[in-house]
Amino acid sequence: MTIAILADDTLKNEWLQHQFPESISFIWADSMSSLTMLDADAYVDLLFRNDPERNQHLARMLPKPVIVNAVEFTTEEIRHPFVRINGWPTLLQRSIAEIVLPASITENSIKEIFTALNWQYQLAPDVPGMITARVLAMIINEAYFTLGAEVSSREEIDTAMKLGTNYPMGPFEWSEKIGLQRVYALLQQLHLTDERYAPAPALKAAIQ
The missing domain is CATH 3.40.50.720 (NAD(P)-binding Rossmann-like Domain)
Structure with missing residues (x-):
């Protein structure tokens, strides 16, 4: 083949x-x-x-x-x-x-x-993000909400997610590997039908 x-x-x-x-x-x-x-x-x-x-x-x-x-x-x-x-x-x-x-x-x-x-x-279902990508996009988005609220730093959030949930990468590390523009594009698409996926202001600012 x-x-x-x-x-x-x-x-x-x-x-x-x-x-x-x-x-x-x-x-x-x-x-x-x-x-x-x-x-x-x-x-x-x-x-x-x-x-x-x-x-x-x-x-x-x-x-x-x-x-x-x-x-x-x-x-x-x-x-x-x-x-x-x-x-x-x-x-x-x-x-x-x-x-x-x-x-x-x-x-x-x-x-x-x-x-x-x-x-x-x-x-996977024929929906934007399939399964894994929409879950990851939401996790990354929540991390940016947390960052924007000045609850913690990028490094601390990444460390907490890796140690607390055993993720291979923290949300900010993951977004850099994936490409933040891809994450933002998916969130925008999902937000058309679901308010929960509204991109965080800090995420919007990061891609500008």
């Missing part, structure tokens, strides 16, 4: 943390145009942006599986039968991939790919 992937160095390194079988070949693209020119059994866009032009390029690869790193956008918003994967930095290297299937794609088609990759997956 040959899989063509568009990624930056960070996400490429995380992808390669997995012990993939030797029967799998990866072709790494450096642009959307080069990705569309490759002959592969499946295509992965880890630098996905939900814009019509990009989606049209990706749609050319259909009906072969097209997997996109679309954490905040639902398949309805994307308007193409692409498989969503949670490819936020630090989350892509997990032993279980979090994915969302569009209504027109059966699980058998994507199961074949992940079985070949020897990579477990978990189906």
